[in-house]
Amino acid sequence: MAVKPLSDRVLVKPVEREEMTKGGIYLPDTVKDKPQEGKVIAVGVGKRNENGEIVPMEVKVGDTVIYAKYGGTEIKEDGETLMILRESDILAIKD
Template identity: 45%
Template sequence: MAFRGFLPMMNRCLVRRAVAETKTAGGIMLPETSQSKLNIGEVLAIGEGQRVENGSLIPMSVSVGEKVLLPEFGGSEIELEGEKFMLYRDLDFLGKFH
């Protein structure tokens, strides 16, 4: 499925990383240095899957709209229409939320 005209190839997924809170429940603004990088994202677009040597297709293990647990490192940052996203391989995800 494409997102804003972008379709990931093979077993890659386009992910929007969750944004850390900038305010506490009491309304206090948090400086960027105290905000932690969240390892949760939403899958926005997926490729068709991975082809193996015999030509069969291994389908993706995630679907568009699912929340996934991201690795601390990895992925490729891309920018589409001024907004930053991450590209991950299907196998890079640590888990998904139901």
């Protein structure tokens, strides 16, 4: 069963912290809004601007992204913990 994000939302599978020891992002405990890394699983069609046109998405399925965790909503699908974020909560793509 697939989860299809609405509007400019993105479905992300977070990278486990254990996997981030080498070259991964740093998560200092004192920073309350910690950036996190994840893999894009699905993307929405994009939001509409005031002229009614769909704004194209910058991220695509398969991208590794750095995102601000606070903006998203955590869901569990088939035992996996996933995040649904707006694209504006994604800071950068790693490639």
